[in-house]
Amino acid sequence: MVKDLNLVLTPRDAAVTENLRRICAAKLSVRPDDISAVRFIRKSIDSRRSEVKVNALARVFIGQEEDECYVRTDFREVSSGRSVVIVGSGPAGLFAALSCLEHGLKPVVLERGRNVHERRVDTALLNREGRLDGESNYAFGEGGAGAFSDGKLFTRSVKRGDVGKVLSLFVQHGAQPDILSDAHPHIGSDVLPRVIENIRNTIISHGGEVHFSTKVTRLVRSGDAVTGAACDDGRVFTGPVILATGHSAHDVYRFLQHDGYALQAKEIAVGVRLEHPQDLIDRMQYHSQKGRGDYLPAASYRFVTQVGGRGVYSFCMCPGGFVIPASSSEGLLVVNGMSPSNRGSRWANSGMVVQIRLEDIGCTDELSMLRWTEEIERTCFNPLYRAPAQRMTDFMQGRASSTLASSSYIPGLLPCAMDDVLPRLVSDSLRMGLGDFVRMTRGAFLTSEATLIAPETRTSSPVRIVRGDDYCQIPGLYPCGEGAGYAGGIVSAALDGIACAQAVYRHSGV
Ligand SMILES: Cc1cc2nc3c(=O)[nH]c(=O)nc-3n(C[C@H](O)[C@H](O)[C@H](O)COP(=O)(O)OP(=O)(O)OC[C@H]3O[C@@H](n4cnc5c(N)ncnc54)[C@H](O)[C@@H]3O)c2cc1C
Incomplete structure (x- = not known):
């Protein structure tokens, strides 16, 4: 029973x-x-x-055995199926590939970076020695931007597809079953690489292909249709193209613009990572001086306010996590956050960002917002990827920090005034927004032990790769996932990957 x-x-x-x-x-x-x-x-x-x-x-x-807690998906053998070229192996690309397997199409995944285990070595070199590999880092490589993340799987995109199926596929590939029941599920950066590797094994064992260190530099056209993708090593892969390259692939936007594909500038949100002692967040959220005790998880928060009609909000909170250098090109600095599955670090971090509209930046072309964010990342760049930082109390009082609190950010922090490294629109709005959050928490959120770390510029894509009817821009080209501007986060990118693969199947006439 x-x-x-x-x-x-x-x-x-x-x-x-x-x-x-x-x-x-x-x-x-x-x-x-x-x-x-x-x-x-x-x-x-x-x-x-x-x-x-x-x-x-x-x-x-x-009086009966427990049944399987997730719905298992069966995949077909596709080695002799029609090829679908999938550029990028982030959640959008990987879930597009799994969906191809279900439909009898052969996914050929092209990924500029290295496999998820080699990526660990590359990110360690960046953290410890300040050496960035432009093709294999926190943004690029197998698993995409989500591979070394908090792995939060919460999404509001429930109308975009079957969220339960995405979660089940994660469990089928090794994620903890509790992601199926938790209101705010997360996988963790220690578990995600294994899950990603298992997905790769599913793709290959069913006849698909995965090519690492394979950077797409151009789309191949035949008349009005895209017929394949050309790579930096001269190889050309033929088939309809699902372009799931994420929002850090600025070179992709540039070659698309150069070759006349339809793009649009997009509004984004920009700000900082704010890092607190986790213990303070636990005490604040669980209303207890004892903190979270033995049975509660590291606490999280979510804030949102309006400053002069502009949204200021917390973004992608990582309880018990680490702030990391998420740069993908030399000379540009961007930070982000990740957490292990136990969310066990001493720190809590979250993006604190300000909505930026196209009219704020004097938008002149499709890549205006992209260049605007790059300018901030250039201003914030320091050798060895040390990040500009300021104590929260100093920031609120408008004075530069001379010392800083301890931080999880391994490359190291440089004390600064955020007003000097961020556009005033961002720092002024952020100061007012944080003031609201401090009031909402009756002062508990404000402490000299909290640190603003700059910049958080890649909250979403600054460019949309336009889609027309049924997920296509032109026949054979399926802009997909976060980089195309149609998803934000792991689950919504995965859903978009599935939707694009289904569109390819519908159009394939199989
Ligand atoms: C540190 C960090 C933490 C995050 N935490 C979370 C979280 O907890 N929860 C959440 O929902 N979201 C999180 N995100 C956001 C999430 O990772 C992204 O929304 C998601 O990964 C987008 O998926 P995608 O497949 O569209 O693109 P991406 O994941 O960016 O994948 C794009 C892939 O394309 C490859 N690529 C790019 N250009 C080329 C090319 N020319 N040729 C071949 N390959 C190419 C890249 O190497 C990359 O692997 C986090 C992001 C970061 C950086």
């Missing part, structure tokens, strides 16, 4: 299997030993009151 129960639990009861079994047994009037398994279907933490609770929907298996 299987029964679903709505439960309100203490964090301890939610975490300790025996307690959970006992509570379910009492509610169902059965003996705890009769219960073979209890699985959460939904789980969220309610920390609005001083006593933190876990709200859950639990599935209880009584």
Whole structure:
């Protein structure tokens, strides 16, 4: 027998299997030993009151074995199927490839960077020695920008496709099953590489291809249609092209503009990473001087406000995480955040960003916003990828920092005044926005132990690669994922990858 129960639990009861079994047994009037398994279907933490609770929907298996917790997808053998060229192996490209396998199409994935394990070495060199590999870094390489991230899988794009299927595919490839039930699921940068490698193995074992260190430098045209992609080593891969190159591939936007493809400048949000001691965020969010205790996860927050009609908000929070150098070209600095699966570091970081409209920057062409963000990244660049930083208290009072709090950012920080390295529109709006967040938390958010680290410029794509009907720009060209301006985040990029592959299938006439 299987029964679903709505439960309100203490964090301890939610975490300790025996307690959970006992509570379910009492509610169902059965003996705890009769219960073979209890699985959460939904789980969220309610920390609005001083006593933190876990709200859950639990599935209880009584006298029968637990079934598989996810819906398994079957893939077809495609070695003799029609080739689909997929440029980029981020979430958009990888999930497009999996969807091709389902439809009997042969995905040929071209990736400029190295495999996800070699990437670890390249990012370590960047962190420890300030040596950037322009093709293999936190943005480029197998798994794309999401590979060394927090792996948050929360999305509001529920209308864009089957989120449950994306999560199930992650579990099928090695992610923790609790991502299926957690209200704010995340995988973690220590688990993601294994999941990505498993996805690659699925692609190859079913007859698809994955080519690393293969940079696409041009699309191949035949009349009005795109018929393939040409690479820097002279190879040409033929087939309809799903272009899923992410928003850090500025060279891709430039060759597309040069070759006359339809692009549009896009508004974005720009600001800093703000890093706090995690302990302070735990105490603030769980209303307890003891912090999160033994059973609660590292706490997160989400803030949003308006400053002069402009959005200022927190973005991509990484509890228990690290601030990292997410640069992909020499001479440009950009920071971002990631967390391991246990979110166990001493720090919490989040983007704190300001909405920038096209009219703010005097937009003249499709790449205006891209160049504007590059200018900020150039201003913030320092040798060895040390990042400009300022104590939050100094920033709020408009004075440069001379010393800084401890930070997770390995390349090192340089004390500065954000007003000197960010456009005043950004720093002034940010100061007012942070003032609102400090008021919302009755001052708890403001501390000299918090550090602003600049710049956070790649929150979304500054360019849209225009799509016309049914995911195509012109026949054979499917702009896809975050770089095309149609997704933001791992899950929405994955959904867009699936949608583009389905469009290729519809158009293939197979
Ligand atoms: C540090 C960090 C942390 C993040 N944390 C989260 C998070 O917790 N949750 C979340 O939802 N989102 C997060 N994001 C954002 C998320 O990673 C992106 O939204 C997502 O990866 C976009 O997917 P994509 O496939 O469209 O592009 P990308 O992931 O950017 O992948 C593009 C791929 O294309 C390749 N490529 C580029 N140009 C070429 C070329 N010319 N030829 C061949 N290959 C090329 C790149 O090497 C890359 O692998 C994070 C991003 C970063 C950088």
